Amino acid sequence: MKTLLEASSLNYSRQGKTILNNINLRIEAGKILTLIGPNGAGKTTLTRILLGLSQPDSGRVERAPGLRIGYMPQKFAIDPHLPLTVLRFLKLARKARFTIAEVSSELGIERLLDQPVQSVSGGELQRVLLARALLARPELLVLDEPVQGVDVAGQTRLYRLIVSLRDRLGCGVLMVSHDLHLVMASTDTVVCLNQHVCCHGHPDSVSTDPAFLELFGQPQDSALAVYTHHHDHDHDLEGQERSIGGNR
Numbered sequence: 001m002k003t004l005l006e007a008s009s010l011n012y013s014r015q016g017k018t019i020l021n022n023i024n025l026r027i028e029a030g031k032i033l034t035l036i037g038p039n040g041a042g043k044t045t046l047t048r049i050l051l052g053l054s055q056p057d058s059g060r061v062e063r064a065p066g067l068r069i070g071y072m073p074q075k076f077a078i079d080p081h082l083p084l085t086v087l088r089f090l091k092l093a094r095k096a097r098f099t100i101a102e103v104s105s106e107l108g109i110e111r112l113l114d115q116p117v118q119s120v121s122g123g124e125l126q127r128v129l130l131a132r133a134l135l136a137r138p139e140l141l142v143l144d145e146p147v148q149g150v151d152v153a154g155q156t157r158l159y160r161l162i163v164s165l166r167d168r169l170g171c172g173v174l175m176v177s178h179d180l181h182l183v184m185a186s187t188d189t190v191v192c193l194n195q196h197v198c199c200h201g202h203p204d205s206v207s208t209d210p211a212f213l214e215l216f217g218q219p220q221d222s223a224l225a226v227y228t229h230h231h232d233h234d235h236d237l238e239g240q241e242r243s244i245g246g247n248r
Helices: 043-051 086-091 100-107 122-134 152-169 210-216 221-225
Strands: 003-014 017-028 032-036 058-063 069-072 140-144 172-177 189-194 196-201 233-235 241-243
Touching: 003 043, 003 172, 017 032, 017 043, 017 172, 017 196, 032 043, 032 152, 043 140, 043 172, 069 122, 086 100, 086 122, 100 122, 122 140, 122 152, 140 152, 152 172, 189 210, 196 210
Parallel strands: 032 172, 032 189, 069 140, 140 172
Antiparallel strands: 003 017, 003 058, 189 196, 233 241
16 A cells, blocks of 8 residues: 655654654555544644644654645635635635536535635535645545534535545545544544554544543444444435445
8 A cells, every 4th residue: 555644753842842742653545544632632733744834843754756635724714805706716726636617516515606705604614625625636635624613414424425535536534533433434544642642543443442532431322323334325515325436
């Protein structure tokens, strides 16, 4: 399996406070790695370092040559008076390899294209940000809290869509979340972070690890059951079924 990105011995401190301590991880093509941890665990800082937006105090990050990365940020703010439609916002993306029509259809946001970005709901904005991240046909898709502002039913559909995108594009996915309970069946590997790597591995093993239980408590069966069935169809973000197809 091709390694897309590998971090070794990362350390990062600010104002005498340790944010990250000796972090090691590897992201492979075709695999979903979920980074979890409580608020203040260093998840966003680590993500910024992996993307090259911040530099560690020590350690290194190695990326595959020419690696194409699609990034969906946790927070997005825009001047409420800026005349910017969703379509124009998507056109700002550089080096697009998919068309706006393709990603809009994939995510069910065609009806939003002529609307001001400021007018869409929280869940709709998440879809718009994901569409922008997909335009480059990324080899690595980085999603920082992708279900923020989305209701539980929408979260289910979005996680299934992310898995479907991984399958069709063959990309690696780094997904950042504060809650493993909701992403159990949508990830291959979990890294539990709280300034250091508390535990890592398959989600089934991590969910019973004492370090995980100390941070998050016992998972609720009802929360996990939503994502553990197998099916031969996919759902778009409007909840419509469609057969799982091949590559574009």
